[in-house]
Amino acid sequence: xxxxxxxxxxxxxxxxxxxxxxxxxxxxxxxxxxxxxxxxxxxxxxxxxxxxxxxxxxxxxxxxxxxxxxxxxxxxxxxxxxxxxxxxxxxxxxxxxxxxxxxxxxxxxxxxxxxxxxxxxxxxxxxxxxxxxxxxxxxxxxxxxxxxxxxxxxxxxxxxxxxxxxxxxxxxxxxxxxxxxxxxxxxxxxxxxxxxxxxxxxxxxxxxxxxxxxxxxxxxxxxxxxxxxxxxxxxxxxxxxxxxxxxxxxxxxxxxxxxxxxxxxxxxxxxxxxxxxxxxxxxxxxxxxxxxxxxxxxxxxxxxxxxxxxxxxxxxxxxxxxxxxxxxxxxxxxxxxxxxxxxxxxxxxxxxxxxxxxxxxxxxxxxxxxxxxxxxxxxxxxxxxxxxxxxxxxxxxxxxxxxxxxxxxxxxx
Amino acid sequence: xxxxxxxxxxxxxxxxxxxxxxxxxxxxxxxxxxxxxxxxxxxxxxxxxxxxxxxxxxxxxxxxxxxxxxxxxxxxxxxxxxxxxxxxx
Numbered sequence: 001x002x003x004x005x006x007x008x009x010x011x012x013x014x015x016x017x018x019x020x021x022x023x024x025x026x027x028x029x030x031x032x033x034x035x036x037x038x039x040x041x042x043x044x045x046x047x048x049x050x051x052x053x054x055x056x057x058x059x060x061x062x063x064x065x066x067x068x069x070x071x072x073x074x075x076x077x078x079x080x081x082x083x084x085x086x087x088x089x090x091x092x093x094x095x096x097x098x099x100x101x102x103x104x105x106x107x108x109x110x111x112x113x114x115x116x117x118x119x120x121x122x123x124x125x126x127x128x129x130x131x132x133x134x135x136x137x138x139x140x141x142x143x144x145x146x147x148x149x150x151x152x153x154x155x156x157x158x159x160x161x162x163x164x165x166x167x168x169x170x171x172x173x174x175x176x177x178x179x180x181x182x183x184x185x186x187x188x189x190x191x192x193x194x195x196x197x198x199x200x201x202x203x204x205x206x207x208x209x210x211x212x213x214x215x216x217x218x219x220x221x222x223x224x225x226x227x228x229x230x231x232x233x234x235x236x237x238x239x240x241x242x243x244x245x246x247x248x249x250x251x252x253x254x255x256x257x258x259x260x261x262x263x264x265x266x267x268x269x270x271x272x273x274x275x276x277x278x279x280x281x282x283x284x285x286x287x288x289x290x291x292x293x294x295x296x297x298x299x300x301x302x303x304x305x306x307x308x309x310x311x312x313x314x315x316x317x318x319x320x321x322x323x324x325x326x327x328x329x330x331x332x333x334x335x336x337x338x339x340x341x342x343x344x345x346x347x348x349x350x351x352x353x354x355x356x357x358x359x360x361x362x363x364x365x366x367x368x369x370x371x372x373x374x375x376x377x378x379x380x381x382x383x384x385x386x387x388x389x390x391x392x393x394x395x396x397x398x399x400x401x402x403x404x405x406x407x408x409x410x411x412x413x
Numbered sequence: 414x415x416x417x418x419x420x421x422x423x424x425x426x427x428x429x430x431x432x433x434x435x436x437x438x439x440x441x442x443x444x445x446x447x448x449x450x451x452x453x454x455x456x457x458x459x460x461x462x463x464x465x466x467x468x469x470x471x472x473x474x475x476x477x478x479x480x481x482x483x484x485x486x487x488x489x490x491x492x493x494x495x496x497x498x499x500x501x502x
Contacts (some may be wrong), residue, residue, distance in 0.1 A: 070428075070429065071431075071455070129465070133462060134455065134457050134459060136455070
């Protein structure tokens, strides 16, 4: 393959708190239907965080063989299911490609936390001989990648990226790099299922979760007194392919992965600025476009004022005050950590397909100083050719990606 | 210390390592090996650990092999259990 090999997304598999499968999710998202509610899990009663975006507990259990189910965490279950949806959507049978030409790169932020908690409990209450053997393969960040590789016989470049909420974009970039180096197809994206007590206790420590009890207005990014985000589970798995190979097999792409950049913040207390603005600028440069060519930005939407301020400032600086429509449909599902940016990419591609920007819900009023054109409550029809997705991971990760609609003269979704 | 019957082994296998549609444990599988039924070395470790816990018998990782049939596994485990009960090594 040459350096000009282009990467397209040809399949989407979505598992989200407000919809299982692309059609379900997109219909809910366009209608502003939120999947955030009061946490239903009985083991989190009494916790200071009251709301979450939960995927129904029986998804996807029945469709996975029990052999696979017992040796994996829920986070992997969701990814395996989403991958089935994505491959079907792409019309791509793994066996139709040479096995070394199909890889897997996913994102993970907390690994098999629920599985791990159960085994840690056994360790301390019953003893080491009661810790299950599968703990060895269920907990670690690469479990999903490994199981996808085994299940579908994908022996191409494989890996996992751990950059919390940025992971979905970084994994996508890694997949694009593999395509540029000659890999024909890559399964990418990510999921997260971090609502176990163990995961919650870790999340509390960040101070970034909201303690609001009303799910309809708990997560309200860019409001002047926003008080945190709502965590959620789920995500998206995407099929990416080399563009010419995809066209040759008659695939219809959702769009191009046109640009990506990742930067890292300076330590707290530093006088140097956040790296988010630079990530935006570098991603535009990578895509070979200027800010005026971006039609919509899917915001990171941290939901804490000091972080919202940084994002708003970066957007105003690059695109001009109110210079580009901004939206955060993640207000309907929560922040999904490793699943979040992947779901945002899927959502952005669906927006390009249907020429409509999905709304932000929860937020009633954007703080004046942010100078943001935030799409609120209702979807906004718009002529969309290029979308940008932003994602920031806890600990200082910044990532930006640029997605471009397919060539209008060729078949597309 | 309880005995291990074939039904117990199958129940433990299904619970701890799962089963597939192609090799349902309620079919005629007693004379098929773990490997033939699609269980790998990790699965076998897990199965043996659970048998150990339920029976209260000391089994080492060599008591059962992947190419043993279920029937052979039951016999081998019962053998070890009987010797431990009688106080013999």
